[in-house]
Amino acid sequence: MKVIYPGSFDPLTYGHIDIIERCSEQFELITVAVLINNAKVGLFTTQERLDLIRETTKHLKNVRVDSFRGLLIDYAKKIDTNIIIKGLRAVSDFEYEMQMALANKKLYPKLETFFMVSNMKYSFLSSSIVKEVSILGGDVSGFVPKVVEDSLKVKIKGGL
Ligand code: ADP
Numbered sequence: 001m002k003v004i005y006p007g008s009f010d011p012l013t014y015g016h017i018d019i020i021e022r023c024s025e026q027f028e029l030i031t032v033a034v035l036i037n038n039a040k041v042g043l044f045t046t047q048e049r050l051d052l053i054r055e056t057t058k059h060l061k062n063v064r065v066d067s068f069r070g071l072l073i074d075y076a077k078k079i080d081t082n083i084i085i086k087g088l089r090a091v092s093d094f095e096y097e098m099q100m101a102l103a104n105k106k107l108y109p110k111l112e113t114f115f116m117v118s119n120m121k122y123s124f125l126s127s128s129i130v131k132e133v134s135i136l137g138g139d140v141s142g143f144v145p146k147v148v149e150d151s152l153k154v155k156i157k158g159g160l
Pocket of ligand 1: 008010086118125
């Protein structure tokens with residue numbers, strides 16, 4: 001089975017990596033897909049996010065890293081993959097994810113959304129928390145890999 005793991009990944013955290021590694025054991029091919037959102041300026045550019053994910057997942061031979069614009073269902077059709085992976089951290093994720101899964105199903109009935117329960121160690125972790133802690137000068141080494149931590153430092157030193 002081939003799956004897509006979509007998200008903003010601004011930046012990649014240990015929570016994302018945990019999901020990617022677990023998927024890598026269960027599925028034949030995982031496409032980590034960075035959503036290009038023109039309406040929202042992120043901290044990292046799309047290219048930077050892709051580079052960080054590639055660098056961090058290079059030990060996983062069945063992981064591919066790509067970006068997409070527009071509707072996820074159109075991207076899913078384009079790469080001929082109809083399973084979407086979503087990570088669930090807390091009940092707060094559930095409402096939105098359920099709505100998205102049902103909307104996507106309505107738009108493209110062949111699409112299935114699989115939910116993976118977050119690793120308990122990382123259930124508090126989000127890219128926003130990482131950015132906030134980092135901007136305020138906190139230690140994020142327990143939240144993100146070293147390459148991401150270093151990139152955050154460079155961004156923040158450069159005035160974002
Ligand atoms: P965020 O900005 O909220 O960290 P993204 O949009 O980059 O998240 O998330 C992409 C996917 O990864 C979503 O399915 C999200 O639920 C999941 N995810 C994010 N953080 C974690 C985590 N700590 N554990 C498990 N799944 C996560």
